[in-house]
Amino acid sequence: MKIELKRTGDNFAFEAANPEGNKMVIDTSAANGGEGKGFSPMQLLLVGVAGCSGIDIVHILKKQRQEIISFEIEVEGLREKVEEYSIWKEITLHYKLKGKIDKEKAERAASLSHEKYCSVSKIIGHTSKINFTVTVEN
């Protein structure tokens, strides 16, 4: 699997393209000399862990014939400096589901994702504590 990036302009922004032909822009924040034109590399890790577990939860709840009307995820990260770099010391996810969904099933799906299936969670879990809450609105 190969992804290609190309610097755009004279600053820090790059455009990335995946094999499926999708494109996205990454950049650094204005505070770090960038222009905030896209997601930062560290933000991509938060999107990755939220997206990966969100996809798992949809998968599991679909198999259990739960009817999802809407699904929003908030993901917050707390950084910690380590020498010259930094990690996400703590990541907190909030899964907000609406639909004909059994709350225990949704909580079990989120647990299963982080314990067994979500590759991004397993990878980032080496340096981050990952917490989550689940709310279901019927």
Place this chain on the structure above:
Amino acid sequence: MKIELKRTGDNFAFEAANPEGNKMVIDTSAANGGEGKGFSPMQLLLVGVAGCSGIDIVHILKKQRQEIISFEIEVEGLREKVEEYSIWKEITLHYKLKGKIDKEKAERAASLSHEKYCSVSKIIGHTSKINFTVTVEN
């Protein structure tokens, strides 16, 4: 730092928004039941490590008054299954620079990034071997 995701449609795609107001779509591939509408969560890790180190390299070469005309990065990942999830076992980056750039300076910048500065490389490095090559066209 908070990022919000919202499921779009009835399948696996989510749209993410960062505090700067940028948006991106994530999805799974058609092979996994998705529609390939965006980057997959695991692809985001590759974009993250390429972007993070690319930004570092631009930073360092700018300080050294090297003149970058263009900068492309190829990043390839090799997956390995571990129980029910998978990791990027090996990630290979190819930094392709054009400009009035000293090749040793560019190689040193790439090394410094992965050894000291690039947070995403440090985080993913717990489960991935990360290799890179640098080419400079004057």
